[in-house]
Amino acid sequence: MKRKNIALLALLGLxxxxxxxxxxxxxxxxxxxxx
Amino acid sequence: MKQHLxxxxxxxxxxxxxxxxxxxxTPKEDGQIDPAQLLKATYDSGVTVAEMDxxxxxKIVKDSAGNFGLQVEPNRSFVFAPNELSKGLESLADxxxxxxxxxxxxxxxxxxxxxDTSAPLRLLLLEVVKKE
Numbered sequence: 048m049k050r051k052n053i054a055l056l057a058l059l060g061l062x063x064x065x066x067x068x069x070x071x072x073x074x075x076x077x078x079x080x081x082x
Numbered sequence: 083m084k085q086h087l088x089x090x091x092x093x094x095x096x097x098x099x100x101x102x103x104x105x106x107x108t109p110k111e112d113g114q115i116d117p118a119q120l121l122k123a124t125y126d127s128g129v130t131v132a133e134m135d136x137x138x139x140x141k142i143v144k145d146s147a148g149n150f151g152l153q154v155e156p157n158r159s160f161v162f163a164p165n166e167l168s169k170g171l172e173s174l175a176d177x178x179x180x181x182x183x184x185x186x187x188x189x190x191x192x193x194x195x196x197x198d199t200s201a202p203l204r205l206l207l208l209e210v211v212k213k214e
Contacts, residue, residue: 069140069154069180071092071115074107076124077133078083079190 083127090123092116103132114155117187118203134188134203136160137211142174142181150175152183152205160187160205167207174213182212 087096087107092115097106105124109115117136124131140154145161150172153159162168171181186206 070112071109071117071136071138071154072182073137074109074115074117074120075135076105076107076120076131078103078105078124079130079132080128 083124083129086127087120087123090115090120093120116158121188121203130190131188132190133186135184135208136187136205137182137184139180139182139212141179142171142177144172144175152181160185160203163204163206165207167210171207171210180214181210183207184209184211 084096084098087093092110092112093107094110095108107120117134121131121134138152138154140152142150143153143159144150149161150168151159151161174181185208187203
């Protein structure tokens with residue numbers, strides 16, 4: 048049972064980590080007509 | 083404009099430089115930001131966007147039409163405008179490699195006064211910052 052829980056946690060970790068790594072980090076715009 | 087952009091979903095902070103017409107947007111930690119929405123919000127605030135650059139990390143994916151792109155969220159990816167840098171990343175498609183890239187998402191067409199915010203954004207890679 049314990050081994051099954053550890054395997055489940057490891058699987059969840061594999062699914063969560065790549066998603067957390069993917070992201071937009073910064074956006075920069077050059078604009079015109081700003082006063 | 084700063085307040086208008088700051089209210090957009092996924093925006094952590096907005097810095098505006100009046101002197102050089104530069105707007106820096108820092109997304110929230112969760113990264114749930116939509117650049118297309120940001121472009122439209124800027125235009126709605128009465129300002130024309132001449133250029134939009136983005137730094138993002140994600141995985142290289144290939145869609146059903148054979149286009150390569152960067153997946154930044156499970157349901158959001160940016161198709162690459164093909165160039166030498168994007169070609170160099172094609173071999174990483176559907177692998178576990180996470181890449182950080184800087185690229186241009188939008189550039190106003192020369193001579194056009196009104197920005198076309200309806201066209202899908204394509205990511206023209208300017209720099210591959212990191213592969214891991």
